[in-house]
Amino acid sequence: MGHKDEERLLSSHLSFIGKTLSVFTHEVKNHLAILKESVGLIGDLVEMGKISSKEEISETLKIIQSIDNQIGKTSWFCSRLNRFGHRMDNLLSTFNVNEAIEDLSELLNRLANQKRITFQRDFDEDIPPIYSSPAQFQLLVFRIVEKNLQRIDQGGAIVFKTGYTKDSITIDIIPEGNLIEFNEEVIRNDDICEHIVKRLGGDISSAAGDGKVAITLPLSYPASSGDIRQTVTPK
């Protein structure tokens, strides 16, 4: 990979992180907005002296329960981002691809939801962990998801299917529904995806007809790929 390619990969990664963070913060602000309204409603009821009867107390307890649920949801969502951040701590580590896909899809749910597209998982639960770059793997999945979000019509879905063989794992990303702009070459010609897969010692292909993208990755990062820790030094 040349210097220019490395720069493009870096800028693509920064864009990916930026988009993920903006979706995440938007989601958290929505959770906070619900909390603020619920707390505000209790304040209103107390201030207006509307919590005295048994029914009113019961209604207030329901609001308090809803606040508790909302805090739980927000905390769960924050832990997804926390894991997303920690996946970048080490350029190479042992990780489970099901979990990496799940974290990413949870963070991007809102983006898909706006287009009324859902993420579906068809995971092989026995898939072995791989030693690779989790951050680059998530960037790879993100780029394919992003392209699919552009070409699947409302009401469609993106299916993540995982599996494994003796020395590799497979990840299929399958668009379902009406494909607005169907061009299977669009993924194959994405050189960033190709670079990432090559670097991770794997293979990527897109099937004719159904738009499915199939990724194969080795269980272990290949020594022949060189030191992934080499970074671009801006000139």
Next chain:
Amino acid sequence: MNKTKVLVVDDGVEFASTLAERLQLRGYDATAVYCAEDTFAAVKSEPPDVILLDLKMPGMSGIEILMTVRTFAPDIYVILLTGHMDIEKEIEGIRLDNFDYIMKPVDIKELTVKIDKAAEKRKLGRE
């Protein structure tokens, strides 16, 4: 004196219904709907004075809903609810009259000031 009619539009059911309840407690005739289709139906059957509209809705954005509503109810005042810091970028190039926005999480006092101003403008526009 007639109550100001407010329609809260947000796909977050809990948020929209709680906000509508808080507005009712403050004397507004507020109701909540949670999707674009119900918004159009509500505006056609009982036009509100002010719509509080979430900017990011599934399927159809708040701006698209706003533009559609304006085709059959041009003088309704709309306050966009947004969690986005770059609201100016979102509405860039779109000419919007009778329009305001407020950031989520919402400050209820700030919101009621905006609603009252909007209702007043609408009343003056009718006279």
